[in-house]
Structure formats: C-alpha cells, structure tokens
Amino acid sequence: MRFEIPFFGHANVRAFHPRTIEITTEPDLTLQGDCIVGVSSNCGCREIPVDLKEKLRRSESKITITIQVEDEKFMIEGRGHEDLKLENPHDIVIRKSSFLCPRTLAIKCDKASEDMPREMIKKLQNPKTKGLFVIEVI
Numbered sequence: 001m002r003f004e005i006p007f008f009g010h011a012n013v014r015a016f017h018p019r020t021i022e023i024t025t026e027p028d029l030t031l032q033g034d035c036i037v038g039v040s041s042n043c044g045c046r047e048i049p050v051d052l053k054e055k056l057r058r059s060e061s062k063i064t065i066t067i068q069v070e071d072e073k074f075m076i077e078g079r080g081h082e083d084l085k086l087e088n089p090h091d092i093v094i095r096k097s098s099f100l101c102p103r104t105l106a107i108k109c110d111k112a113s114e115d116m117p118r119e120m121i122k123k124l125q126n127p128k129t130k131g132l133f134v135i136e137v138i
Helices: 050-056 118-124
Strands: 002-008 020-024 036-038 062-069 072-079 091-095 104-106 130-137
Touching: 036 118, 036 130, 050 130, 062 104, 062 118, 072 091, 072 104, 072 118
Parallel strands: 020 036, 091 104
Antiparallel strands: 002 130, 020 091, 062 072, 062 130
16 A cells, blocks of 8 residues: 655754654754655644554554655655554654654654655755655555
C-alpha cells in the first residue's frame, strides 16, 4: 500500500535533528523546528486513509518512507506498532526511538533529518520547492 503527501519547503528548514523527521500542515516554521523538512502538507496523521492506518498499527509492519524533492530521493525504513494513535491533524513524525504520541507515524527508523543530503535540504529551504512524502507499508 502506498500513500503520497505533497508538501513545500520553507526558508527555515534546517534538518539537524538526530532522532526524528517531520512534515506539517502548518505554513510557517521557526528555527527551533530542526526536525521539520516540509510545511503546508495536505494532511497530518489524522487524514491518513483508514486501511493504511490498520497496516501501520501492526508491529510486524515494515514501513518505507521516501522523501522526494525534484529528482532526488531519500529513503527511510521503520516499523509499525499496535499502539500508534495516528490522530494529529497537523503533523507526521517518524522516529528512530520507540516513542509513541498522536503525531508518530513510524518508530525504530534507520534515519533522521540530520541524515538527509544537504543538497536536498538546500532545495527545501526554498518555499517554492515542492516535495513528496511517500509512505509504503509491507
């Protein structure tokens, strides 16, 4: 199953966080949001389709998240969990840790925002840059 979420860049994208990556429906971003790589996305966790949520809520699920910006792709692999809430209307967060909250989409991920290629981050610092956050569950 595959689900694509469009988002945009922002001048304050930094992507220095060692444990998480986030996209948000919010149009603005402060410098403190150092895990946020995209703004103005068209959905948060709450709007993810129900059938996908069911797959995400399986501990055995393998989740692949691909962040696409122009011709570049950055892939992250993580896990699902039966206690995922997937209720936040604004944010989607993937985590290296096992921390769960209404914003969490995947846990035990193999990468965080600090791992993203700096060329991709540079592109995402342009508010006109369009990105795609692609969720795939096996």
